Amino acid sequence: MTTAVWTTMTEIILQYTGLWPTAFFTIVALMVVTYKVVCGMFFSADDFVPIKRQPLHLGDMTEEELRAYNGSDSEKPLLMAIKGKIYDVSTSKMFYGPGGSYAMFAGRDASRALAQLSFKPEDINGNLEGLSDAQLEILQDWEYKFMDKYAQVGQLVPKKTPTENKAEEESVWDRTSAEGIKSRYAAGE
Known part of the structure; x- marks a missing residue:
């Protein structure tokens, strides 16, 4: 079976390329080595490393x-x-x-x-x-x-209760109101 496959493959390579299989495989191997050398000169392995997304501090x-x-x-x-x-x-x-x-x-x-x-x-x-x-x-x-x-x-963090949310909103409101009053007095209104 393997000799039949080898014979068929030899005939196909000889028919389509005009080369004996040993010459054909030598040329293919040289092409692969040349490709690897040329790619190694122009591209490094680091060029293909996926970019990691930086974690956001939430x-x-x-x-x-x-x-x-x-x-x-x-x-x-x-x-x-x-x-x-x-x-x-x-x-x-x-x-x-x-x-x-x-x-x-x-x-x-x-x-x-x-x-x-x-x-x-x-x-x-x-x-x-x-x-x-x-x-x-x-x-x-x-x-x-x-x-x-x-x-x-x-x-x-623990879930805020509705009273904590309201107290926080009121303190923000008080600060902004106080800042508004201070700016009015500073402007002479």
Whole structure:
């Protein structure tokens, strides 16, 4: 069988190129080597490295705001929190993106689930109460892995209550009103 294939290939190469197979393959090998040498002179391997997107520092955000970064919007980075620290896991989209094995952790604080090595939806939260020392050690290992591999882009903060929001709005209103009054007196109105 192999001799029949070799004979057929020899006849085809001789018929179309006019060269014996050894000469044909020598010329092809020289062309490949020449191509590699010429490309190496003009292009370096660094020219083909994909450009990494610099992570944005998003600052403080609530768990509700974090959920918007779960991979459902391809324009937004993939974020995940451990122990209240938010990390950009966009470089591991195959794991944390839609369809990935850890996709359920994206856009969430997964501290408890990671500590318990659990994929249960009820464990995907930041509550560390009741965890054993061994589980806290596992969580610490996860945190070190994330610190080494991913950029921290923010911090989780508790959700503001409506009274806190109103107090903040009033203090901003008071400051702007006071500044307006000061500027009027300074202008002589």
